[in-house]
Amino acid sequence: MKSPFLLAAACLAAAGCLTDAAAGPGNKWVIALSNSYFGNTWRRQMVDAFKEAAEQAKKEGRIADYDIENGDGSVNQQVSQMNGLILKRVDAIAINSASPTALNGAIEKACAAGIKVIAFDSIATSPCCYKLDFDFKTAHVNSTKYIVGTLLGGKGNVLVVRGVKGSAPDQQMYEGQIEALKQYPEAKVVGEVYGQATTAVAQSAVSNILPSLPQVDAVLTQGGGDDYGVVQAFQQAGRKVPIIEGGGSSNFLKWWSEQYQKDGYKTISDSSAPGIGGAAFWLTLDILNGANPPNRLAMPYAVVTTENLSQYADLPPGTIVSPKYTEDWVKQNLLTPSKQSAGLPVRNSIAGIEHR
Numbered sequence: 001m002k003s004p005f006l007l008a009a010a011c012l013a014a015a016g017c018l019t020d021a022a023a024g025p026g027n028k029w030v031i032a033l034s035n036s037y038f039g040n041t042w043r044r045q046m047v048d049a050f051k052e053a054a055e056q057a058k059k060e061g062r063i064a065d066y067d068i069e070n071g072d073g074s075v076n077q078q079v080s081q082m083n084g085l086i087l088k089r090v091d092a093i094a095i096n097s098a099s100p101t102a103l104n105g106a107i108e109k110a111c112a113a114g115i116k117v118i119a120f121d122s123i124a125t126s127p128c129c130y131k132l133d134f135d136f137k138t139a140h141v142n143s144t145k146y147i148v149g150t151l152l153g154g155k156g157n158v159l160v161v162r163g164v165k166g167s168a169p170d171q172q173m174y175e176g177q178i179e180a181l182k183q184y185p186e187a188k189v190v191g192e193v194y195g196q197a198t199t200a201v202a203q204s205a206v207s208n209i210l211p212s213l214p215q216v217d218a219v220l221t222q223g224g225g226d227d228y229g230v231v232q233a234f235q236q237a238g239r240k241v242p243i244i245e246g247g248g249s250s251n252f253l254k255w256w257s258e259q260y261q262k263d264g265y266k267t268i269s270d271s272s273a274p275g276i277g278g279a280a281f282w283l284t285l286d287i288l289n290g291a292n293p294p295n296r297l298a299m300p301y302a303v304v305t306t307e308n309l310s311q312y313a314d315l316p317p318g319t320i321v322s323p324k325y326t327e328d329w330v331k332q333n334l335l336t337p338s339k340q341s342a343g344l345p346v347r348n349s350i351a352g353i354e355h356r
Helices: 002-012 039-057 075-087 104-112 138-152 168-181 199-212 228-238 250-263 276-288 325-335
Strands: 029-035 064-068 092-096 116-120 130-136 155-162 186-194 218-220 270-272 294-300 300-306
Touching: 029 039, 029 075, 039 064, 039 092, 039 276, 039 300, 064 075, 075 092, 075 186, 092 276, 092 294, 104 116, 104 130, 116 276, 130 138, 138 168, 138 218, 138 270, 155 168, 155 199, 186 199, 199 228, 228 250, 250 276, 276 294, 276 325
Parallel strands: 029 064, 029 092, 092 116, 116 130, 130 294, 155 186, 155 218
Antiparallel strands: 270 300
16 A cells, blocks of 8 residues: 555646645545643634644545644653654644744654644744744734834833743744834833733733832733733732733733723734634645645734724633634635745734634
8 A cells, every 4th residue: 555655746746636636535644733832722722723624624534533732831742742743653743833943853853754744833943844824023013013103102111921931933023022112212111021822821920020110001912811911910900001912812802892992992902813723734734635835834913903893892701813714715825826935914804704
């Protein structure tokens, strides 16, 4: 019996077989997810999106099985995950990496074993893996300019709440925030904490630092529910809630909607969408079936402003704004030659895409 890799090579040699019918009943792939961290709403929702897509593909007979491995945020545990998946001889691994560089050795080991590796969201720098992520830096340059430049008039005290420590998204978002802040010499960073993109951790971290801070005029966040944690910290401290950058959490959007109706509270919510878990699965399956996209691909950011806030004010509690990315969406937006490597819009609304 021919291996799946020989079948894929044969498909590549046949005209018109790059992304479609190669997924025949003979291609019984096993696709794995290596997720470095499972400790916040965003990651859990991402895993759910991956699982939903995988269950659909399995029910349709397009994969034999899938494997989901969740970690504690440490590099060592994820290296162990990867080694285990290599020993299981899975056909592909979608990895949300604990570090941009520390997983490269394990990824290259998987590639050498003939396993397709697709790093997404928190990507790795190994040249042998495909990369699917968001333009985190540009998105947070733009949001910081709006909050500090437009809403604060370029001056005031700013608190920065960072995300998952050591991850690529945290580093890129922070770089964007600092790059934008350099344009406003009258804006001062008065504090910096790690919120782990989690409501409870962000609330605790901000509560701990607030007693040592002067008046805070704005808080820059990263998402995953940290936005509402910041709100709770200021409320519990009895301090005026400043302009807080939203990160797409439904709890924050509901609070913001109420404040906007009450006194015109203005901010912006911008977030990477956890639905990328589904997009990563479908992209991985299409690659196994012969698709040959560029090494680096971009996903769109989900942006909520006062203009479209009412659309998201009644989302289920404890969720993050996210489209559901179908296989058709992946083929049209990630595998269509005219859109490949051009980079999807960093700031775009999510109207017209199925929502969770």
